[in-house]
Amino acid sequence: MKKTTDNPAACLLVAALLLAGSAALRAADLPHVRYQAQSTNTTVTIQGTSTFHDWDMKGPSIGGYLEFPAGVNNFDTNQATLPGLKDGLLPVTGRASILVRTIHSQVEHLPEVMDGLMQDAMKQTNFPVIMYQVKELKLQQPRAAGQPFVFDAKGDLAIAGVTNTVSFPVTIVPLDKTKIKISGTAKLKMTDYKVEPPAPNILGLGLMKCGDDVIIKFDWTLMQTAPAAP
Amino acid sequence: MKRKKNSSEVDRRAFLKNTSVAAFIAMMGGVELAAPGAADTNQPAAAAADAPLTVIPALPAVNFGVIGAGVWGRKIITTLTLLKNDPQYKNTEVVAIAETYAAWLTRAFTYAPKAELFANYKQLLAKPEVQAVVVATPTHQHRDIVLDALAAGKHVYCEAPLANTIADAKDIARAAQKAFKQVFQAGLQDRSHPHRHFLAPFLRAGALGRNVLVRAQSHKKGTWARTATTPARTAELNWRLQKALSTGLMGEACIQRLDAVTWFLGGPRLGGRPNFVTGFSSSVLENAGLEVPDTVQCVFEFPEGPNAPVRFLCDATLCNSFDSDYEMYYGTDSAILMQPGNDARDSKAWMFKEVDGAFWGWEGYARQDAFGAETGISLVADASKQTALKKNDPGASAPTITEPIQYALQSFMANAGAIGGAVKDYEELFGAGDTADYRSNLAAARKLTLSQHPAAGWEEGLEATVLAIKANEAALLKQKLELKNEFFEL
Numbered sequence: 001m002k003k004t005t006d007n008p009a010a011c012l013l014v015a016a017l018l019l020a021g022s023a024a025l026r027a028a029d030l031p032h033v034r035y036q037a038q039s040t041n042t043t044v045t046i047q048g049t050s051t052f053h054d055w056d057m058k059g060p061s062i063g064g065y066l067e068f069p070a071g072v073n074n075f076d077t078n079q080a081t082l083p084g085l086k087d088g089l090l091p092v093t094g095r096a097s098i099l100v101r102t103i104h105s106q107v108e109h110l111p112e113v114m115d116g117l118m119q120d121a122m123k124q125t126n127f128p129v130i131m132y133q134v135k136e137l138k139l140q141q142p143r144a145a146g147q148p149f150v151f152d153a154k155g156d157l158a159i160a161g162v163t164n165t166v167s168f169p170v171t172i173v174p175l176d177k178t179k180i181k182i183s184g185t186a187k188l189k190m191t192d193y194k195v196e197p198p199a200p201n202i203l204g205l206g207l208m209k210c211g212d213d214v215i216i217k218f219d220w221t222l223m224q225t226a227p228a229a230p
Numbered sequence: 231m232k233r234k235k236n237s238s239e240v241d242r243r244a245f246l247k248n249t250s251v252a253a254f255i256a257m258m259g260g261v262e263l264a265a266p267g268a269a270d271t272n273q274p275a276a277a278a279a280d281a282p283l284t285v286i287p288a289l290p291a292v293n294f295g296v297i298g299a300g301v302w303g304r305k306i307i308t309t310l311t312l313l314k315n316d317p318q319y320k321n322t323e324v325v326a327i328a329e330t331y332a333a334w335l336t337r338a339f340t341y342a343p344k345a346e347l348f349a350n351y352k353q354l355l356a357k358p359e360v361q362a363v364v365v366a367t368p369t370h371q372h373r374d375i376v377l378d379a380l381a382a383g384k385h386v387y388c389e390a391p392l393a394n395t396i397a398d399a400k401d402i403a404r405a406a407q408k409a410f411k412q413v414f415q416a417g418l419q420d421r422s423h424p425h426r427h428f429l430a431p432f433l434r435a436g437a438l439g440r441n442v443l444v445r446a447q448s449h450k451k452g453t454w455a456r457t458a459t460t461p462a463r464t465a466e467l468n469w470r471l472q473k474a475l476s477t478g479l480m481g482e483a484c485i486q487r488l489d490a491v492t493w494f495l496g497g498p499r500l501g502g503r504p505n506f507v508t509g510f511s512s513s514v515l516e517n518a519g520l521e522v523p524d525t526v527q528c529v530f531e532f533p534e535g536p537n538a539p540v541r542f543l544c545d546a547t548l549c550n551s552f553d554s555d556y557e558m559y560y561g562t563d564s565a566i567l568m569q570p571g572n573d574a575r576d577s578k579a580w581m582f583k584e585v586d587g588a589f590w591g592w593e594g595y596a597r598q599d600a601f602g603a604e605t606g607i608s609l610v611a612d613a614s615k616q617t618a619l620k621k622n623d624p625g626a627s628a629p630t631i632t633e634p635i636q637y638a639l640q641s642f643m644a645n646a647g648a649i650g651g652a653v654k655d656y657e658e659l660f661g662a663g664d665t666a667d668y669r670s671n672l673a674a675a676r677k678l679t680l681s682q683h684p685a686a687g688w689e690e691g692l693e694a695t696v697l698a699i700k701a702n703e704a705a706l707l708k709q710k711l712e713l714k715n716e717f718f719e720l
Contacts, residue, residue, distance in 0.1 A: 037660060038660075038667045039670070039671040040670050060671075062659075063659025099658060101655070110287075112287030113287070116287075223667070
């Protein structure tokens with residue numbers, strides 16, 4: 001202990017380590033940019049199958065926000081890399097939310113009936129919101145210069161009161177100086193969320209049973225709303 | 231009797247809707263959809279599976295307050311109450327009525343027994359459960375009520391004319407424009423009438439040939455003079471006969487015609503806004519000596535453009551009821567008679583062809599009705615000869631016999647519910663701040679719902695109100711007045 005104290009070089013090393021440790025402690029509080037969800041240029045589509053024909057439902061809005069390290073420069077494709085990227089992981093916090101009641105069937109006849117079936121199956125009264133909490137964004141490599149940033153997104157998806165961790169690829173492209181669009185496709189099974197696939201009865205033909213597998217496609221527009229925090 | 235007719239009509243519409251779906255299902259192989267849960271859950275599973283699907287989706291619930299319970303206000307309350315008979319509009323509820331005259335308030339209550347009654351409209355506006363209000367007070371009272379209602383966050387249906395002065399009408403229009411989270415509907419009923427929307431593109435497609443002349447009238451036998459037990463109440467009742475408060479026959483009797491004709495001629499963007507009006511007026515019967523004449527004629531001229539040199543003649547009287555209300559569009563190839571739906575009559579139209587008019591082909595299959603020496607080709611969606619052969623009633627081919635006010639209130643209910651829902655959805659997801667994104671989102675929602683439930687907004691309301699006010703002024707002065715663009719601009 002004494003020896004160390006008497007050694008100026010060691011003192012410098014300790015000081016440097018302390019500083020580094022301090023910096024590491026502040027990593028979670030790095031200056032960040034916040035992107036707020038926008039309703040324009042945002043859509044979510046749920047595609048499914050049935051014993052009769054394929055079906056799809058659409059919703060116009062995804063709420064929520066995302067926060068990234070400051071300086072990502074709106075995911076400009078000219079950036080070689082992104083600030084804060086470490087081992088391919090981009091620090092991110094945020095969530096996306098969809099109101100079940102805003103998702104509507106695209107069938108031409110009696111779409112409201114299909115909406116009702118879906119809302120009942122998803123227990124809309126008790127669980128009106130589909131929520132996705134992002135935990136990790138891992139940049140897909142290699143990435144060619146000028147190409148958009150493609151990540152493997154990992155997070156918790158809560159549907160009808162059941163939460164599962166899911167992963168799916170997302171592409172982030174800049175729309176203008178302040179807006180970005182995140183597009184992605186996720187494949188799910190209804191039964192993983194204890195959602196019973198709807199099975200309306202067609203008289204004379206029997207049950208029209210919906211398939212368990214669904215594909216969720218989304219385009220989510222967000223706008224930078226706050227300057228980097230100090 | 232009238233109400234019974236409406237009630238059965240709603241059933242007929244619901245029936246038609248169901249049979250259309252049934253026809254579609256039949257095309258798919260004669261099957262009918264039955265959803266689990268649509269049937270009575272107490273029934274055995276096999277019985278539930280056999281139950282036909284009778285789901286007619288209901289629009290979101292809207293609680294109405296009606297301000298003004300005179301003759302027309304009570305008509306509106308009755309219509310709103312009857313809307314509940316239609317499964318689609320079953321969530322309509324009149325929850326409050328405001329009226330300063332106690333006897334009218336009591337009478338109105340019989341049509342809406344669940345309504346809370348108020349002598350002061352501000353008490354009604356303070357009720358958070360009232361989501362939408364219909365303003366059916368005398369015209370000169372609209373401004374303050376509408377401004378207060380919009381400030382209170384209510385959706386507003388304001389009877390036409392919007393106001394008795396251009397300044398007041400502009401105040402209403404400005405407030406409505408600013409209230410981007412709310413629905414404002416002007417009481418121009420033809421804008422919500424499906425038959426009018428069927429006819430508008432037909433007329434603009436060139437069926438008339440070249441436009442020559444438009445004539446419209448509103449003829450009734452009667453008087454606007456009312457009597458009451460006190461001089462003060464009599465004066466209050468006779469607001470229509472006071473120059474300072476009234477828009478005269480052009481405003482109180484003809485505004486629906488002024489709006490319909492200028493709309494069909496293209497509106498302000500397509501040369502359908504007149505630039506001059508010349509008026510004439512006289513007092514023939516009971517109104518002699520009173521301030522407002524009982525017979526007026528106005529001639530509207532249009533600027534250079536698609537409608538020049540067409541003139542629009544509009545006349546109204548309280549001294550003769552012959553032919554009631556109609557519009558007549560004259561062209562080089564044909565003339566089209568449009569009979570607006572008033573009271574229990576529904577909107578109808580006929581085309582009278584010139585011998586040298588172009589033959590379109592479909593006329594051969596259309597039903598024809600005799601009008602003296604003329605033959606009118608019926609312009610309704612289902613007026614084929616085959617349809618007529620099955621029905622003895624010459625008016626039976628009309629698509630519905632629903633009164634125009636019902637269509638207007640249906641649109642108001644649907645749009646208020648849709649925009650109210652969009653506001654709730656947006657604020658739940660994105661917050662309540664006034665942002666460009668919020669406005670854009672609601673503008674898209676508004677466009678969508680109006681495409682399904684068309685209605686007059688503040689722009690159409692202001693346009694028609696200014697026309698009525700200036701036409702009334704021209705008639706009183708018996709002069710030609712310029713209709714300057716600045717009158718219509720905010």
